[in-house]
Amino acid sequence: xxxxxxxxxxxxxxxxxxxxxxxxxxxxxVGNNATDGVTWIHSYVSLDxxxxxxxxxxxxxxxxxxxxxxxxxPVNRISEVQVLDPYFYH
Amino acid sequence: xxxxxxxxxxxxLHGWLEDASAGGGCIVLVSGEAGIGKTSLLRRFVDEQxxxxxxxxxxxxxxxxxxxxxxxxxxxxxxGGEFAKVIAAASQREAVFNLTIEHLARTAAPTILIFxxxxxxxxxxxxxxxxxxxxxxxxxxxxxxxxRDDELGTLHPLRSVIGDLPLGFDRRLHLLPLSGAAxxxxxxxxxxxxxxxxxxxxxxxxxxxxxxxxxxxxxDTVRDAVMARMxxxxxxxxxxxxxxxxxxxxxxxxxLEGILPTTAALLEECLAVGMTTLPDGALxxxxxxxxxxxxxxxxxxxxxxxxxxxLEALLQRPGSEIAAARLVHHADRAGDTAAVLRHAxxxxxxxxxxxxxxxxxxxxxSALRHAVSLPNETRAQLFEWRxxxxxxxxxxxxxxxxxxxxxxxxRAGGNxxxxxxxxxxxxxxxxxxxxxxxAERYAAEAVAILEPLPRGRELAMAYSNxxxxxxxxxxAGPALEWGRKAIALATALDDTEIxxxxxxxxxxxxxxxxxxxxxxxxxxxxxLALAGGYQEHAxxxxxxxxxxxxxxxxxxxxxxxxxxGIAYCEKQDLDSWARYMxxxxxxxxxxxxxWAQAAEDAQAVIEHSRVAPVTKIPALVALGRLRARRGxxxxxxxxxxxxxxxxxxxxxxxxxxxAAALAEVAWLEGSPQRALxxxxxxxxxxxxxxxxxxxxxxxxWSWRCGxxxxxxxxxxxxxxxxxxxxxRAAASGWAAIGCPYxxxxxxxxxxxxxxxxxxxxxxxxxxxxxxxxxxxxxxxxSGVRGISRGAQERTRQNPLGLTNxxxxxxxxxAQGGRNADIARRxxxxxxxxxxxxxxxxxxxxVRSRGEAAxxxxxxxxxxxxxxxxxxxx
Numbered sequence: 001x002x003x004x005x006x007x008x009x010x011x012x013x014x015x016x017x018x019x020x021x022x023x024x025x026x027x028x029x030v031g032n033n034a035t036d037g038v039t040w041i042h043s044y045v046s047l048d049x050x051x052x053x054x055x056x057x058x059x060x061x062x063x064x065x066x067x068x069x070x071x072x073x074p075v076n077r078i079s080e081v082q083v084l085d086p087y088f089y090h
Numbered sequence: 091x092x093x094x095x096x097x098x099x100x101x102x103l104h105g106w107l108e109d110a111s112a113g114g115g116c117i118v119l120v121s122g123e124a125g126i127g128k129t130s131l132l133r134r135f136v137d138e139q140x141x142x143x144x145x146x147x148x149x150x151x152x153x154x155x156x157x158x159x160x161x162x163x164x165x166x167x168x169x170g171g172e173f174a175k176v177i178a179a180a181s182q183r184e185a186v187f188n189l190t191i192e193h194l195a196r197t198a199a200p201t202i203l204i205f206x207x208x209x210x211x212x213x214x215x216x217x218x219x220x221x222x223x224x225x226x227x228x229x230x231x232x233x234x235x236x237x238r239d240d241e242l243g244t245l246h247p248l249r250s251v252i253g254d255l256p257l258g259f260d261r262r263l264h265l266l267p268l269s270g271a272a273x274x275x276x277x278x279x280x281x282x283x284x285x286x287x288x289x290x291x292x293x294x295x296x297x298x299x300x301x302x303x304x305x306x307x308x309x310d311t312v313r314d315a316v317m318a319r320m321x322x323x324x325x326x327x328x329x330x331x332x333x334x335x336x337x338x339x340x341x342x343x344x345x346l347e348g349i350l351p352t353t354a355a356l357l358e359e360c361l362a363v364g365m366t367t368l369p370d371g372a373l374x375x376x377x378x379x380x381x382x383x384x385x386x387x388x389x390x391x392x393x394x395x396x397x398x399x400x401l402e403a404l405l406q407r408p409g410s411e412i413a414a415a416r417l418v419h420h421a422d423r424a425g426d427t428a429a430v431l432r433h434a435x436x437x438x439x440x441x442x443x444x445x446x447x448x449x450x451x452x453x454x455x456s457a458l459r460h461a462v463s464l465p466n467e468t469r470a471q472l473f474e475w476r477x478x479x480x481x482x483x484x485x486x487x488x489x490x491x492x493x494x495x496x497x498x499x500x501r502a503g504g505n506x507x508x509x510x511x512x513x514x515x516x517x518x519x520x521x522x523x524x525x526x527x528x529a530e531r532y533a534a535e536a537v538a539i540l541e542p543l544p545r546g547r548e549l550a551m552a553y554s555n556x557x558x559x560x561x562x563x564x565x566a567g568p569a570l571e572w573g574r575k576a577i578a579l580a581t582a583l584d585d586t587e588i589x590x591x592x593x594x595x596x597x598x599x600x601x602x603x604x605x606x607x608x609x610x611x612x613x614x615x616x617x618l619a620l621a622g623g624y625q626e627h628a629x630x631x632x633x634x635x636x637x638x639x640x641x642x643x644x645x646x647x648x649x650x651x652x653x654x655g656i657a658y659c660e661k662q663d664l665d666s667w668a669r670y671m672x673x674x675x676x677x678x679x680x681x682x683x684x685w686a687q688a689a690e691d692a693q694a695v696i697e698h699s700r701v702a703p704v705t706k707i708p709a710l711v712a713l714g715r716l717r718a719r720r721g722x723x724x725x726x727x728x729x730x731x732x733x734x735x736x737x738x739x740x741x742x743x744x745x746x747x748x749a750a751a752l753a754e755v756a757w758l759e760g761s762p763q764r765a766l767x768x769x770x771x772x773x774x775x776x777x778x779x780x781x782x783x784x785x786x787x788x789x790x791w792s793w794r795c796g797x798x799x800x801x802x803x804x805x806x807x808x809x810x811x812x813x814x815x816x817x818r819a820a821a822s823g824w825a826a827i828g829c830p831y832x833x834x835x836x837x838x839x840x841x842x843x844x845x846x847x848x849x850x851x852x853x854x855x856x857x858x859x860x861x862x863x864x865x866x867x868x869x870x871x872s873g874v875r876g877i878s879r880g881a882q883e884r885t886r887q888n889p890l891g892l893t894n895x896x897x898x899x900x901x902x903x904a905q906g907g908r909n910a911d912i913a914r915r916x917x918x919x920x921x922x923x924x925x926x927x928x929x930x931x932x933x934x935x936v937r938s939r940g941e942a943a944x945x946x947x948x949x950x951x952x953x954x955x956x957x958x959x960x961x962x963x
Contacts, residue, residue: 004723032932061722062689062713069686069925072933077859080723 003041004064006054007077013049032070036063055081093134094272094295096127099263103135106261107143107232111200115226117255121239122265124379125296128236131265132204143232144197149206151339152378154422155437155453156212157415158446160339161205162190169193178411183214183445187221194222194229201231207378208248209237213483214446216251217663223255224660239264247448249699254665267293276302296377303364316383319363326351327359334365334373335384336396338419343371348403349396398424414440415449418456427460434460435472442479451479451488470499470508477515484700486523493519510540511548514555521559524703526740533559550579550588557595564742564779569599590618590627598634603780604642609635629659629667637674637708640681641743642783643806643827648678666702669695673709679919680712683830683856687919688716696728703735707744710735711751718755719831721859725755733768746772746784753791758860762795769797782806789813812836821845831856838865843874850877855895892933899926904943 148161291297414437421429434457454476480489517532553576560569573596593615600608619627632655639648676691695709714729753765786809808823817839837849
């Protein structure tokens with residue numbers, strides 16, 4: 001299954017509290033993703049919390065956008081990526 | 091052996107049955123390798139449910155050519171009474187299917203309907219599954235299908251059946267081998283070395299049972315284990331077991347007794363080594379794997395002799411209805427040519443009438459293998475029948491081969507009429523196979539041979555076939571000329587079927603040239619087809635009415651016929667025609683700016699395992715364009731596939747579409763010269779054909795990519811205007827047609843801030859990032875300040891992050907609009923509305939539409955007095 005990095009911009013900053021509510025928000029996203037065979041691996045968030053880089057597995061870019069709509073999340077750019085591991089270079 | 095490690099599966103089955111009884115129905119797919127315990131699981135489930143539910147159990151058998159609807163006949167026998175009688179008597183597919191539905195609908199109690207081993211199912215059974223699957227909801231049936239998933243190649247027909255099951259009703263159970271711990275426990279109880287047992291059986295429950303029951307020492311292979319158990323039988327019991335091993339499924343008691351003395355004691359002996367008897371006294375192996383092991387252990391001459399005796403016994407069965415497929419199976423293996431030739435054509439005709447065309451084709455092939463000594467005419471007829479059945483089942487290469495063999499035989503016998511008709515068929519088949527040149531050669535030969543003969547149906551069809559080829563290639567002159575001849579002859583012969591075919595070709599040709607008379611022809615073709623019950627012709631009329639609607643940008647008409655046509659085809663199970671329209675619906679939705687719908691339709695077509703190139707090309711083109719316009723990855727690969735598929739067709743409508751899309755991607759990526767080669771090739775092709783829209787699209791992209799095309803005046807208006815520098819006329823032209831993205835591309839040619847901002851507005855709403863980037867750079871370069879940074883800019887304007895479109899949906903929703911109404915008012919599909927509504931509920935953190943309306947009002951997003959959005963700042 002292809003892997004994608006999704007760039008999202010949150011002009012007012014993204015705020016997912018580290019508590020029960022935050023956990024519920026994340027699980028909700030995971031659940032919405034599952035119906036389209038999309039898996040959220042993890043995300044990187046910029047220090048000002050205005051931009052995220054989300055690593056996803058999914059069947060195609062259309063599925064990534066479909067679940068983003070369902071989750072109410074913005075999509076600014078989708079790039080298909082593969083792993084480069086610096087420690088495999090000798 | 092106890093059922094190990096299957097508790098969660100059983101629990102799931104019970105739970106689903108409960109849901110199904112409450113909610114109307116579900117389909118359970120039970121998959122796993124041979125011997126993994128699918129049957130054992132289902133038996134246990136059914137045993138536990140027997141009190142509460144009605145159980146109907148049918149199985150598919152490993153006959154060389156399966157008996158059509160075998161599981162349904164099993165079920166009918168179990169159900170007994172009137173149903174058994176009417177099913178046995180019915181010989182047409184529609185009648186059988188409808189009787190089955192009626193029967194299932196009649197009972198109130200929840201029914202468990204099991205089709206076992208559907209990886210062996212014949213085509214009619216697969217169709218029945220699809221048919222039942224689509225009607226599950228009102229039947230209250232739990233339909234369980236079991237199959238060996240490791241035996242399904244990518245093209246196995248079961249795959250597309252599973253893919254076509256209605257969404258939301260399927261439940262899946264995949265059975266895994268037993269864990270190391272479970273195997274170790276079993277080994278320990280039997281005093282075996284655990285590791286060796288696991289190595290030998292890989293945790294497969296059937297293998298474990300066989301191995302543990304085999305002998306005192308561990309055998310080398312599972313087959314050895316099976317055979318070791320057989321050696322315990324006395325000679326007479328062994329003979330009975332050997333005989334039963336040659337009968338796939340089960341060997342009836344009367345059959346065994348008709349060949350060998352079969353006493354109850356001998357049957358008892360067989361049971362003791364792991365065979366089973368069924369309630370009706372038939373003898374069966376506990377597992378197909380064991381039956382195969384025994385069958386293969388017999389020397390070929392002995393096998394052949396036993397098959398001959400089985401055939402004899404089957405034929406002597408008085409007054410019983412032995413399936414012809416069964417007779418052919420044994421006759422073929424007994425090497426009994428006369429019997430094969432007697433029964434195979436009957437089996438084929440029976441299979442064909444039930445819709446099992448794949449099996450019909452296989453039976454004709456069996457007959458032909460034995461037919462060397464038959465007269466040429468008989469063989470030619472068999473080849474023709476085989477060719478037709480292959481054609482119906484997408485085995486085009488085989489269909490061509492058989493039709494070619496028939497042609498040779500007719501020619502040798504001097505039958506000119508049949509020769510000409512065979513050539514006409516070869517023309518059609520070659521087109522299907524993507525060989526345009528061969529198709530045209532055969533078409534011309536057919537006409538040349540048939541014209542001097544008395545004028546009949548064959549000649550009329552040859553004319554209409556030539557018209558169709560010319561229509562598909564976009565050669566309007568010849569298409570109309572051949573079509574005129576076909577119409578005249580069909581009218582003289584009073585043959586409405588050929589008339590419908592010919593009117594379709596003529597009407598489509600006229601429409602592409604923007605001759606409105608084509609619509610009348612096509613509608614008449616549709617009416618004749620519907621009135622005469624010519625389903626394929628009706629489907630083709632719907633396809634051409636809707637797809638030409640897209641091709642000449644008459645979206646209202648396209649959408650009207652998509653709706654009617656897809657509904658018609660789905661009702662008649664004409665799936666490949668429905669998919670053709672769905673592919674063009676994707677292209678239409680893309681053009682109209684409904685990109686969610688475009689993505690859904692394109693994916694639905696592409697994900698299907700058996701889809702013809704002519705259907706796949708428009709879906710790939712729409713998907714590639716969509717990805718490019720959104721700036722998403724994967725545009726190049728799908729468009730390259732579209733291009734590769736389009737070239738062998740030689741048809742400008744397909745090649746040109748792929749070329750224009752490739753050019754659009756290259757232009758967006760800033761390297762337009764990359765597309766020049768494909769554009770030149772398509773421009774040369776388009777020059778020959780009066781198709782203003784395709785010509786326009788190619789001319790436009792050639793111009794855009796820096797290859798000043800000859801600005802022909804017979805191209806569609808918006809393209810012509812933009813090439814001539816009149817982007818304003820182009821933009822209003824696109825706006826009138828309803829193509830927002832094209833409108834923005836035209837406005838983008840302006841140097842004025844207002845137009846550029848209007849264009850940016852459109853592409854931001856569409857979330858078309860690359861075009862938005864181009865427009866922002868252009869605005870900044872011309873000194874404009876304060877350009878928004880990104881596509882999500884507007885969502886900032888309300889606190890919940892709703893997009894403009896979602897605000898509109900919310901406003902409609904708050905007024906109590908249902909999805910269908912909202913879809914109609916906002917010109918989007920119901921599914922898209924559904925996506926928006928889910929997003930709105932999620933963003934507002936509410937559960938129902940009512941709560942959403944209340945929240946919208948509370949937050950000041952919507953004021954009920956005027957139904958308009960209240961500005962939030």
